Amino acid sequence: MDRVPAHRMLLRACALGVAAVVESAVTLPAYACVRVVAGRSRARRLVYRRLTRRVQALGPTFVKFAQIAGSRRDMLPPDLCDELSRLHDRVRPVSRRQAERAWRRAYGRPVPPFLARLDPGPMAGGSIACVYRGVLPDGRVVALKLKRPGIDRVMRADLALIRRLARGAERLSRLRGMPVADLVGYVSEAILGQLDFQREAANIVTLRENLARVPDVDIPALHPELSRPTCLVFDYIPDLDAGTPQALPDAVRARLASAVLAAAHKMMFVDGFVHCDLHPGNVYVLPRGRAVILDAGYSVRLPEDVRKLIGEFFTCLALGDGRRCGEIMLASMADAPDAGRPGHAPGRAGEAFVADIAALVERSAGPGRAFDMASFGNGVFEVQSAHRLYAAADFAFPVMSLMILESTVRGLWPGVDFQQVGSSAGC
Structure with a gap:
């Protein structure tokens, strides 16, 4: 910093x-x-x-x-x-005066020169940027993510x-x-x-490449030739409405929920490049039956050992192997003991932690059980707090992102089996 x-x-x-x-x-x-x-x-x-x-x-x-x-x-x-x-x-958008200042910083003038028309007010406002709708001379519509001035x-x-x-x-x-x-x-x-829009631009390109073959999932294309360090220009995606899932047939909602889980599975367990901010404001479904993922600013590349540990954790979770889940969690602690690594066993305190996680998995997960990630996650956190053992950030935050994702996916289809996200994720 x-x-x-x-x-x-x-x-x-x-x-x-x-x-x-x-x-x-x-x-x-x-x-x-x-x-x-x-x-x-x-x-x-x-x-x-x-x-x-x-x-x-x-x-x-x-x-x-x-x-x-x-x-x-x-x-x-x-x-x-x-x-x-x-x-x-839920962030207040910038004023017109602030927006004009930001446009001048990005393009040297109050309206980007490549636009035939720019809507005066933003479509959405976030902590770091606001999103505007513009029209190119050929009639194509684009979305412009403009960084807040002075942010x-x-x-x-x-x-x-x-x-x-x-x-x-x-x-x-x-x-x-x-x-x-x-x-x-x-x-x-x-x-x-x-804050680094050039990094976000690279994240978008990576995610589009990684998820290109996941059915029914879209990520808006970036226009790098029109973008600047403080403004990113994307294809405009119409009909982004949080109420769309309720208007779709159940079969379509279930299919799209599974598609988003398939995207999360590929990010987390295959590519090791994870969009960690998949809340409902960044995941939409369209009336035509497609899912859209937005805003890749908070994306992380997992260290290979962490990717493998998370993959094995979710595989063991789906199988109901609670003891191994506990050993993996113990290995991921910020002051990681040797437990969970080949050839090592937990001490007395570690053994008690592993036993509590194993009991939690037995109650919550495994074949034939209705798995709820939020309830399971809360149970894990209670065990961690009781034993004063806390997962390192590079393990914890990607797993936490799955809790955010579960809430989002259940908004698309309440009956989704969230254990699908870890299917075939084993090491």
């Missing part, structure tokens, strides 16, 4: 401190009242809801960080993760501050043993990767 001037971090820290004081003055009395009237659980929900709203007010860095960090249910309370999951695609400077300062706070947090007794710096470092790198 580029060095951020100390005065910029200090100013940002002061602003955050003021926001924290104001939020505490409102939330703490409300928490106390709700706890007395409705109990501790409802009071915690109130705090998490208020925290999520405050994250939105703090700006796009914290929104993006919360979106990604909220998938770590092993390290954050499940109710908080539920609230943070609401942050996807790099703001996000880099915020991330530098968050990383410094994380190093301090690891010294707290309640967080001892939890890989906070590992989590923050991984999320920071993921966010910085999304």
Whole structure:
């Protein structure tokens, strides 16, 4: 990460401190009242809801960080993760003045020169960019993903501050043993990767090549000759509507849900290049019976050993081999013991962890069982927290992405068997 001037971090820290004081003055009395009237659980929900709203007010860095960090249910309370999951695609779009500034930075003028027409307002607004609709002189319609002006400077300062706070947090007794710096470092790198549009352009090309033979799945084509470092130009995909699945026949919905799982399987277990942000705002189905995957900014290439471990984990999960699942998870811990590697066995603490994972798999997965990734994942996180063992980020985040994907896929077809995602994934 580029060095951020100390005065910029200090100013940002002061602003955050003021926001924290104001939020505490409102939330703490409300928490106390709700706890007395409705109990501790409802009071915690109130705090998490208020925290999520405050994250939105703090700006796009914290929104993006919360979106990604909220998938770590092993390290954050499940109710908080539920609230943070609401942050996807709920970011205020840029103003016209800001957009004009961004267009001038990208193309030197207020409207890209290759367009015959540009819609004045964005179709969608995200943490890092807004998407506009334009028409080429030959009548073809394109989508333009325009980076927010000044976003790099703001996000880099915020991330530098968050990383410094994380190093301090690891010294707290309640967080001892939890890989906070590992989590923050991984999320920071993921966010910085999304700021790099040239990297995203390469990700799109890779995903299109990797998924070209997966039936019924499309990724919009990039126009590299029209794109710039702060603006990506894609084929425009009409009819992107979250309500489309409900209008399709059941057989089509089931087929498309399976197609998205097939795409995830190829990314995770075959290619080792994974789109880690497959929430409903990035996965759509079209009335003509095709699935569309968007926005490859948060994509990671798995180390080969991690790809093999994840593949073996899901194969053993489908077979109901809980003990081996536990050994694989133990091998993936941030301070990985030798268990799970050939020729090594877990110690007493590791054995207890493996036994608890094995019992969870026996209850939740295997042939003939109705597998629910979210419930299973929550069970895994409870076991990890109880034993104070936490998976390293390069293993945990791709697996967490599958939990996000399951929610998305069940929105397409509730009856999908999510164990399909790991079929034929063995090492």
